[in-house]
Amino acid sequence: MTHFDQLHRFLINKANVRGEIARLDDSLQHIVHSYEYPVQVQKLLGEMAAATCLLTAILKFKGEIGLQIQGQGAVKYAVVNATHDYTLRGVARWDEEAASLPERFEDLMEKGVLVITITPQDGERYQGVVALDKPTLAECIENYFAQSEQLATQVRLYTDLSDPERVKAAGMLLQVMPTQAENTNVSQDTEFEHLSKLAETLRAEEIFGLPVEDILYRLYHEEEVELFDPHTVSFACTCSRSRSAEALRNVEKAELLQVIEEEGAVKMNCQYCHTEYRFDTIDIEAIHAGHFEKAPDNQQ
Structure with a gap:
């Protein structure tokens, strides 16, 4: 049985690599249907929601993490926030006068920046910024980790728009554990590169249709994988x-x-x-x- 609205964390122990798989359904509906978003904006928000869910692993304390993009293209602004207890909310602003929107991420976000903001309940806020100069959102996030965290990271993002009323999103993240920070260059870390190549073979129908245990077995049956209990993901707003x-x-x-x-x-x-x-x-x-x-x- 395939479970949605959950975040699954796992370790590939001998490689000292951590991973996550997130799949969103109910938790995504309020975000993508809160306005009459074009399908391109729904896809973008779906990818951002899946990515932000994956990034909650950064939070080692009570607080919030936000993934925000700003640009001069068809989409002017989009943000998804996630809390330490795995609640999501998000919104986007786009050119509503445009007859149609571009299909490609890089065309939607001309001259854009990616901002990742970590806001603890107690303590100072941290903010990192990188240019949106890659073809996909996933590659921009990988670039963020390469520049700011200096950790070899792979991000895979998926959306299922086959049912306009039930948009789904999913994501997978692999990352070298911080204790191996000296292996920051993916090309130099052959073990991480091998695991990443295997993850690239994961198809959308598999991440949306297979149990997480089957996905990990399909990709890494030759590895020692430790899968932890999942966290439930939901939509919730922090306004009051x-x-x-x-x-x-x-x-x-x-x-x-x-x-x-x-x-x-x-x-x-x-x-x-x-x-x-x-x-x-x-x-x-x-x-x-x-x-x-x-x-x-x-x-x-």
Whole structure:
């Protein structure tokens, strides 16, 4: 049986290489269907969601990791965030006036950059940036690790758009363990190169259709592979009424009161989940006096 919305981690022990396989279904639907995205943007968001899920392994603490791309092409901006407990959310902005969008990733993201942001709950935020100068998102992420982490890394990303109502995405990552950081050049690490070549033979129908155990046996039956219990992946938004109130604290009170006079309330709409939070005059006075009582996160 094929299980989706799970992240599977494994070790190829003798090679000192770690790996992950992520497959997304339900957790992806709210992301790709939150707006009327063209199919090219859905494919991009699917790949980004699978990649961000794989990158949660970077998090060694409670916090969030974000994969963001910015460019001057048909897609101006796209971001997917994942938390340490494997929840995803994402959004994209594209040229809605274009009659059609390019099919190739490199044409969608002209003069673009890839930004990977790690935000711990406690501590300073870290951000790494590389140019989107490779033909695929997977290759751009590999380039990020080569430049910033100096770790030999392979990323494979897949999307299944056969059912427009049930877009699926998947990904596989292989990476030399940090203790072997001296073997940063893939061409010099013949063992990692061999494992990567085997991973390149994995077809989309296999990663979407086979149990993870069968995938790993098919690829690495001659290796000593240790597969760990999977983590459940889900969609969840981190927006809240209290976070919206904190944002309003940075806006002039007079400006906010003017909005209430004209529109009846200050409305804050989450771009990820479309939840709307409303604030009246009493709320605004309390926010700027520092006495705003935090309501439950689901209270609007």
